[in-house]
Amino acid sequence: MFTTDPIIALVNASADRKARAEKALRYYADRQSDETLRLITRRWSDPTAFRVFTLNVVKKVINKRANLYRIAPRRTFSGMDQAAGEAIYRALNADVVLKRASRLTKLLKTTALQVQWKGTAPALAVITPNILDVVADDPENPARIIVTHTGAKATDTEYSDWTVTGYTRRDHRGHPIRVPGNPGRVNPYGVLPFVPLFDTLPDDEFFLPGGDDLITTQEAINIALANLWRSVELQAHGQAWATGLPAGEALNVGPDRAITLPENGRFGYATPNAPIRDMLEAIQFAMRQLAATNDLSADVFDLDRSSESGAAKHVEQIDLREARQDDIALWRTYEARLWEVIKRVVNTHAPGTIPEGATLAVDFAEMQENLSETERLTNARTKVDLGVWSPVDVLRSENPDGFGTREEAFAELLRRKAETDALCPNTANNGIAA
DSSP states (O other): OOOOOHHHHHHHHTHHHHHHHHHHHHHHTTOOHHHHHHHHHTTOSOGGGSOOOOOOHHHHHHHHHOOTTSSOOEEEEESSOHHHHHHHHHHTTHHHHHHHHHHHHHHHSEEEEEEEEETTEEEEEEEOGGGEEEEOSSTTSOSEEEEEEOOSSGGGOEEEEEESSBEEEEOTTSOEEOOTTOTTOBOTTSSOSEEEEESSOOSSOSSOOOOHHHHHHHHHHHHHHHHHHHHHHHHSSOEEEEESSOTTOOOOOOTTSOOOOOTTOEEEEEOOOOOHHHHHHHHHHHHHHHHHHTTOOTTTTOSOGGGSOHHHHHHHTHHHHHHHHHHHHHHHHHHHHHHHHHHHHHHHHSTTSSOTTOEEEEEOOOOOOOOOHHHHHHHHHHHHHHTSOOHHHHHHHHOTTTOOSHHHHHHHHHHHHHHHHHHOGGGTTSSTTO
16 A cells, blocks of 8 residues: 655645745746736637736835845844954855845745855755745744755655754655765754744744735736737727628728729728726726735835825835834844854854854844935935944945945045045045044
């Protein structure tokens, strides 16, 4: 009697959930045309008559909502050298990976970060729910995590099966595979090298529901766009008609041709009755409502930016700012958990690299206002005058990508000051510091 391996049974039982996650990932990645064509096929016998094109509102909404890592946060390490801690996060490419993780968590509601060791350095990966299975009584402290590594063929698929004490690589049937250097199938870290990420605080479910409004609205917009374009192609021009001609006889019409009709014959163009304006309004309505239900301002899709004043836009961002505060509370916790996992993984492979008592504090950048350059520079000068900022903060605010640390920004300001003094010695003492 054939018996399915319990690991494979667990993986197969979540097929529907994984399919939904896979679909959301396709929509976010601009791979929507095939799905749109399938939806058209359900209602029309000849779907090839439709021209399929899409506007990705899913990505726009998600990227606007997941704004926590738009500017890299400032991390302060206690109990270890600051430069050494920053070097570890640069090696992990942490800010890029965490920005992607925050967006995918906003899209999928649940993801996980995995801390890996590749060669001689740590690495960070985002694990999405389309390849993730979890056994957990407490969602924030899972007991078992299984990651699917999909192969080109079903027989090439493998699984990474993690518990606090064990690590087993399994083949497509669930049978253990020998891992060089780990014959006892032991988890060397003593903890799961994963950090679960949730869009909202979980209750008793690991995989949080939600996000259906994004996908269904995206599908409605895609279908409406296909119908709109078909209407334009079929009814943008009037339909020629004539009376008094023999049945079945066709006229060769055109602006360079004269039309000869029999006595009492008539000719004209029928005016099309395409509801193009109504369709456009319906598409815009759907997009605006999608923005509103996701705490975004009405102009997020650039439909009518001139319709709102700066004050109105500020008011409409209040909901987004409140949602962002909730995200900050969650992601501060995730950053702290991630640091502890990084510490365990790094010290397992390179003992003594990170002191056991080292801690991390994270300061997320403030949400940026829509200000002109003059307003922005005036605000910066005011902060310097009040002592809230120094010129180092101004430079990092102007070019956050160019100066990852305060030391780098400080050195650059000294270089620029020396350059200015050399070029303009008579004005060397007329700067802000005078």
